[in-house]
Amino acid sequence: MSKRYQVVGIGNSIVDILSHIEDSFLTQNGVERGIMQLIDKPRAVELYSKMGPAKEISGGSAANTIAGIAQLGGKTAYVGKVKNDQLGDIFAHDMKAQGADYDTPRATGDAHETGRCMVLVSPDGERSMNTYLGWSEFLTPDDIDPAQMSDTDWIYLEGYRFDGPDSHEAFAKAIQACKGAGGKVSLTLSDPFCVERHRDAFREMIRKDVDLLFANEHEIEAMYQKGDLDASMAAAAAECDIVACTVGAKGAYVLSGDTKVHAPATAVQIVDATGAGDLFASGFLHGITNGHDMQTCGRMGCVAAGEVISHIGARPEANLMALFKADGLV
């Protein structure tokens, strides 16, 4: 009997606050270019007061991935914490309106707000992310429904969500329920600095439980410290079934056992790089949950990533399935 879900994702629930900036804004305000920095509320208030007019678009790494899978018609759900405030309403609306289930209980306490990320987009499309996690940080095992985790083919875990006191336990609970019912586990390493913060815990999870590992070249090299991409991917593939590694404008490599395939990037004008890795995972997971080969999964990932970097915001706007069809992938 087929399961209720193909993919259930767990991650940080974030509303993105996107603004175009000149690179001088980054240096003047001590923002490191091209990475994600966690910031506290006073820093968030300070930075927001200095940045220009912005757009608000639902984000969050795993949430973007699940939105992409939902847009492709996948049976999917998302787990992550927001508050019962206006930004929480927006986040929840956008997830459900895209077709994903989303039932994580709302936080009600005034200690935090719904998480948000100030995404500063440089003229070349590179994005520098400044994240106030808010209530998203406080995802606990109580927010994980074992019945849901056992009723999905795959779970998709966001590495970023390791930055929280009880989330390791929440992940463990989700993994146990999923694997116990024959499901599989995918993980994204999220960010090289996130890897630095959690290398040992990630490593143990990969060895024990991860079937499919997503990363970009910087993350996988930070993880395995082998000095080059091939060796790092090989080290990863020795520990889990499939390693899918994006390499920017060069597309992606997929390594499974001894088989390595390359998927070329889609040629697009980069407007905003936010969400490239997230949507690669959408396309790849769509492929794997619909029985496609590794090459096709990788190409689906690249097409979905290409769509999301061609406009501002990290959620898909064009019809991804139509793009797959245009590329002869379905």
Added chain:
Amino acid sequence: MSKRYQVVGIGNSIVDILSHIEDSFLTQNGVERGIMQLIDKPRAVELYSKMGPAKEISGGSAANTIAGIAQLGGKTAYVGKVKNDQLGDIFAHDMKAQGADYDTPRATGDAHETGRCMVLVSPDGERSMNTYLGWSEFLTPDDIDPAQMSDTDWIYLEGYRFDGPDSHEAFAKAIQACKGAGGKVSLTLSDPFCVERHRDAFREMIRKDVDLLFANEHEIEAMYQKGDLDASMAAAAAECDIVACTVGAKGAYVLSGDTKVHAPATAVQIVDATGAGDLFASGFLHGITNGHDMQTCGRMGCVAAGEVISHIGARPEANLMALFKADGLV
């Protein structure tokens, strides 16, 4: 001695919730195409629950106009009510970050929230607006600072703001302070249905106090009911110094006394018509406050309008002054 401000605008403070839809969504949900409908909170909740993923971008008609003037380097301020909630924070941030002063006291009561408008954008770029005014409706004379209104060359009044119990008095207070100090008054008719609701009050204001009237062809015909555009514009010009009337793809006509000029529309791909009239007013007011002739004012209006309809959202994204330069207007 020059005044502190060139333009102070008063209007509804709105955060736009923008989503692309098929026209079938409008008929299925009883939304009239291409106009602004006022809705109550239950209807807002219902409609939001049915619409797809969205983007949030600060809006509000006069607020968009003031944002455009600020981006052009004008000395400008905005007056309009939001709550001390997250959407209110976003609205206030975007106005100040664009360079406009904005000091209207925040509402604190829980009876309403910050106003928002669900903007449903059709494939051809037409927008159908569904506005929950929230606290914006409750602008009172107490929110008007006579010192500010007497220290500006122009005030700019949003017709939509007539939909509120105390706002007529607020407008009267602003007009009195402005005119008493030698300032001038501009008004936009906002929407044909808004004209129907307030025809007599608008008419009295135009006759007594308005120096510059903004409208589109539908609004001015609803106002003067002469059966055609020329006669309606002539009727308006008999009652105020300058009439600036946009006519969609045909650009705009400006009539002052016996002199009528035409400004052609800028050729652009229409992505989202939201804000076209608002940014026309930005460009026109920039022109008139910087000593340009009527023809140039009209062309500046058309260039600014052309920019804002070429992307989603009603606030300018490209550098308007650079566009004026490219068109030889400055």
